[in-house]
Amino acid sequence: MDFGLSEEQRLLQDTLRNFAGQECPLPRLRELFEAGQGHDPELWKGLVEIGVGGLALPEAHGGSGLEVLDLALVAEVLGEAALPVPFLGHALAGLAIAWGGSEAQQAEWLPKLATGDVTATVALLEGSSAWQPEEWALAPGASLRGEKRYVPDAARADLLVVGTQGGGFALVETGDPGVSWTAEEGLDRTRGIAHLHLDGAKAEALPGAGAAARVRDAALAILAADAFGAAWRLLRMTIEYAGTREQFGTPLAQFQGVKHQIANAATSLEPARGLWWYAAHAVDQLPDRAPHASAHAKAHLTDRAIGAARDAVELHGGIGYTWESDVQIWFKRVLFDRTFLGGPEVHRERAAQISGW
Amino acid sequence: MDLRYGEKYEAFRAEVRAFLEGWPLQGDEAKLPEQEQQALFRRRGIERGFVYRHVPVEYGGSGGEPDVILDQILQEEYAGSGAPGNLLTQGAAMLAPTLLEMGTEAQKQRFVPKALTGEEIWCQGYSEPGAGSDLASLSSRAELVGDEWVIHGHKIWTSGAEKSDWMFGLFRTEPDAAKHAGISYLLIDMKSPGIDVRPLREMTGGALFNEVFFDGVRTPAENVVGQRGQGWQVSRATLKHERNMIGNPNQTRHMFEELVALARKGDGNAGPGLSDPHVRQRLAELEGYLLSQEYTAKRILSATARGELEDVMLPMMMMKLHGTNLRRGLSDAGFDWIGADGLRELLDEEQVPYAAGTPGAWTARMMSAIAIAIAGGASNIQRNIIGERGLGLPRDLRAPKG
Ligand SMILES: Cc1cc2nc3c(=O)[nH]c(=O)nc-3n(C[C@H](O)[C@H](O)[C@H](O)COP(=O)(O)OP(=O)(O)OC[C@H]3O[C@@H](n4cnc5c(N)ncnc54)[C@H](O)[C@@H]3O)c2cc1C
Numbered sequence: 001m002d003f004g005l006s007e008e009q010r011l012l013q014d015t016l017r018n019f020a021g022q023e024c025p026l027p028r029l030r031e032l033f034e035a036g037q038g039h040d041p042e043l044w045k046g047l048v049e050i051g052v053g054g055l056a057l058p059e060a061h062g063g064s065g066l067e068v069l070d071l072a073l074v075a076e077v078l079g080e081a082a083l084p085v086p087f088l089g090h091a092l093a094g095l096a097i098a099w100g101g102s103e104a105q106q107a108e109w110l111p112k113l114a115t116g117d118v119t120a121t122v123a124l125l126e127g128s129s130a131w132q133p134e135e136w137a138l139a140p141g142a143s144l145r146g147e148k149r150y151v152p153d154a155a156r157a158d159l160l161v162v163g164t165q166g167g168g169f170a171l172v173e174t175g176d177p178g179v180s181w182t183a184e185e186g187l188d189r190t191r192g193i194a195h196l197h198l199d200g201a202k203a204e205a206l207p208g209a210g211a212a213a214r215v216r217d218a219a220l221a222i223l224a225a226d227a228f229g230a231a232w233r234l235l236r237m238t239i240e241y242a243g244t245r246e247q248f249g250t251p252l253a254q255f256q257g258v259k260h261q262i263a264n265a266a267t268s269l270e271p272a273r274g275l276w277w278y279a280a281h282a283v284d285q286l287p288d289r290a291p292h293a294s295a296h297a298k299a300h301l302t303d304r305a306i307g308a309a310r311d312a313v314e315l316h317g318g319i320g321y322t323w324e325s326d327v328q329i330w331f332k333r334v335l336f337d338r339t340f341l342g343g344p345e346v347h348r349e350r351a352a353q354i355s356g357w
Numbered sequence: 358m359d360l361r362y363g364e365k366y367e368a369f370r371a372e373v374r375a376f377l378e379g380w381p382l383q384g385d386e387a388k389l390p391e392q393e394q395q396a397l398f399r400r401r402g403i404e405r406g407f408v409y410r411h412v413p414v415e416y417g418g419s420g421g422e423p424d425v426i427l428d429q430i431l432q433e434e435y436a437g438s439g440a441p442g443n444l445l446t447q448g449a450a451m452l453a454p455t456l457l458e459m460g461t462e463a464q465k466q467r468f469v470p471k472a473l474t475g476e477e478i479w480c481q482g483y484s485e486p487g488a489g490s491d492l493a494s495l496s497s498r499a500e501l502v503g504d505e506w507v508i509h510g511h512k513i514w515t516s517g518a519e520k521s522d523w524m525f526g527l528f529r530t531e532p533d534a535a536k537h538a539g540i541s542y543l544l545i546d547m548k549s550p551g552i553d554v555r556p557l558r559e560m561t562g563g564a565l566f567n568e569v570f571f572d573g574v575r576t577p578a579e580n581v582v583g584q585r586g587q588g589w590q591v592s593r594a595t596l597k598h599e600r601n602m603i604g605n606p607n608q609t610r611h612m613f614e615e616l617v618a619l620a621r622k623g624d625g626n627a628g629p630g631l632s633d634p635h636v637r638q639r640l641a642e643l644e645g646y647l648l649s650q651e652y653t654a655k656r657i658l659s660a661t662a663r664g665e666l667e668d669v670m671l672p673m674m675m676m677k678l679h680g681t682n683l684r685r686g687l688s689d690a691g692f693d694w695i696g697a698d699g700l701r702e703l704l705d706e707e708q709v710p711y712a713a714g715t716p717g718a719w720t721a722r723m724m725s726a727i728a729i730a731i732a733g734g735a736s737n738i739q740r741n742i743i744g745e746r747g748l749g750l751p752r753d754l755r756a757p758k759g
Contacts, residue, residue: 001359001360001361001362001363001366001426001429001655001658001659001662002358002359002360002659002662002663003358003360003652003655003656003658003659004358004656004659004660004663004665004668005358006358069358239748239749239750242750243749243750243751250754251751253744253750253751254750254751254752254753254754255754256737256740256741256753259740259741259744259745259750259753260737260740260741260744262744262748262750263678263739263740263741263743263744263747263748263750264740266671266675266747266748267675267678267679267682267740267743270671270672270675271649271650271652271653271672271675271676271679272645272649273652273653273656273672274648274649274651274652274653274655274656275645275648275649277358277652278648278652281358281360285360286360296641296644296645296648299641299642299645300642300645300646300648300649303642303645344642345638348637348638348641348642348645349634349637349638349641351641352631352637352638352640352641357617357620357621357631357637357640
């Protein structure tokens with residue numbers, strides 16, 4: 001029994017942390033945040049070189065053959081760094097093709113996803129909700145007509161995996177004349193979102209059944225991990241700030257009111273780490289457990305993370321509430337993780353149903 | 358990551374399960390008094406290597422090789438079966454490991470076996486009226502006169518003192534030394550002349566703790582654990598075991614299952630059949646905290662097995678606070694859902710602890726959740742530890758070093 005990370009997994013995280021620290025220091029992140037595009041092609045290129053593009057894709061198709069847990073570990077670091085890269089959509093689209101695609105579809109697309117020659121994303125939501133496979137209403141067929149909302153990292157994607165009625169997936173190339181976008185101004189400026197219009201776009205269904213539910217579970221675990229990383233980053237920033245900012249002649253952190261608030265936030269967050277570890281692991285290895293575990297991970301982690309994030313803003317005082325302060329970058333990153341694909345209440349109710357309550 | 362225990366461990370689990378089928382006892386053995394049945398079963402467990410597994414045979418254990426995964430499997434199986442396994446008394450769970458770590462050979466042989474079987478009951482004499490969280494300011498004193506310690510002073514909140522045979526306690530033995538350096542850890546026979554135990558009534562109506570007065574009480578010089586003046590370090594070892602006991606998820610899992618059953622029944626305030634959305638949300642949120650506790654225990658277990666404890670220092674510091682917060686959440690929900698039955702006072706001491714599944718159990722738990730948030734280091738003290746030792750925040754304004 002080993003509920004912990006392997007040497008390789010730690011190494012992967014260290015590599016990514018170094019990369020983020022070197023390639024996207026705060027001033028650069030701030031520039032990207034101000035630009036509001038949610039995407040930096042150079043950063044993404046660098047990540048793909050590290051292998052992030054095909055991390056959990058089969059080795060036979062150019063991937064590294066790792067697992068959803070490894071994707072979640074990447075997400076934790078990306079959340080910590082608030083890295084503006086199209087990781088979420090790309091990773092999920094890759095899983096959709098690997099789990100639901102035909103041999104030919106896999107052979108055509110996966111190697112390109114792994115090398116980053118093609119960037120992909122998933123188009124799931126149809127309104128402000130309807131993100132679950134069983135809620136999709138878009139009629140399947142050789143061409144697709146309809147709308148998808150809040151598509152992550154859409155502006156730079158070459159390939160779309162679109163959710164269709166009955167929990168199906170279809171592949172659509174963004175170069176198709178039937179595809180158009182309205183970019184939305186995203187709250188989280190480190191990850192873009194767009195409104196997708198499909199007007200007779202050429203589509204190719206993925207034959208595999210059941211892939212959509214699995215992709216959803218993977219998405220929930222990955223969002224939980226991202227929120228966890230972002231919230232810990234906020235706590236660390238707060239610990240540093242409270243250690244240097246003086247009021248009443250002493251650092252804030254020496255006041256118990258402050259110290260205890262930080263200790264409480266950390267204690268609500270850190271013990272929950274195993275929730276996303278387990279959920280991600282379950283998607284790969286314990287399929288029966290994955291829906292329940294990932295629902296809990298998403299609900300609990302994003303709830304605890306937003307609590308920690310609120311404390312972080314508050315403990316930075318007035319400066320923390322300014323546009324100028326960096327805490328807003330991570331606060332909004334957590335808000336994205338919490339809101340995208342359903343908030344805590346929705347997932348708690350799902351978990352309750354899965355438990356047979 | 359691999360959550361399977363593996364063949365060797367599953368084989369062990371199967372043996373343990375087969376053994377646990379021997380409880381409850383059958384035939385003539387079932388006619389023995391409850392206490393004797395438990396003792397008999399536990400003795401068999403020790404022989405098989407399934408009780409006090411890694412305690413050496415000469416001190417009353419099974420003498421198994423250290424292996425935290427085997428210990429874990431035993432815990433899981435005993436928790437599920439209701440069979441009597443390791444006692445969770447202060448003697449077995451706190452004193453015995455402390456002596457095994459720091460006691461003399463004679464102390465181990467004399468005290469550990471009987472603490473493990475519960476033949477000798479122990480109480481913990483740390484707190485004093487003027488020394489609770491600031492335990493190192495205790496003033497009960499012991500003086501070495503010839504080959505005996507002579508003790509004067511006053512302990513308080515001593516759980517179970519009225520039925521204890523022995524006390525492990527902290528006493529000031531070097532009056533001139535600095536606060537933390539002048540304390541010794543002594544073992545005292547509770548039948549010694551000069552000891553006066555007076556019950557303190559709790560808010561539940563029960564009297565599970567006491568005041569203990571010492572007036573010239575004598576205990577042999579060799580009943581000091583560790584070196585004289587090092588009692589503070591020895592007591593840290595004991596407290597570690599106390600906190601682990603409080604932060605252990607087995608009991609909260611059990612309480613959670615009961616809470617689900619209560620909500621399903623819904624004859625109080627919960628609404629029948631788990632139909633009320635508030636009830637469902639509240640339960641699911643509590644389950645998030647429960648899973649956090651369980652996975653953290655697994656993380657700690659795995660890191661222990663790998664010998665990489667530094668990886669989990671921070672979550673280990675958090676276990677008591679997290680666990681007591683969770684117990685409060687669970688027991689508050691239970692108390693709310695029993696409805697108007699919560700109006701009844703719990704004055705029937707015979708019934709403490711109240712049987713699981715009864716409304717009284719939830720009332721008692723709601724109150725005892727506060728008790729465990731105080732005992733073994735109050736929540737604010739845990740927050741200080743997490744903040745200062747775990748997160749590197751500066752020490753309190755006026756708290757002296759120690
Ligand atoms: C059910 C129960 C059983 C017990 N059993 C035993 C036993 O068997 N043996 C034994 O020796 N003791 C026992 N105790 C005593 C227990 O260890 C003490 O009550 C505990 O350590 C707190 O000390 P105190 O009561 O003096 O509270 P105080 O130290 O007076 O603290 C009161 C409050 O102030 C807060 N506080 C104190 N210092 C600080 C600080 N520096 N910063 C912030 N907040 C602070 C605390 O969190 C607490 O909430 C038991 C207590 C209970 C409730």
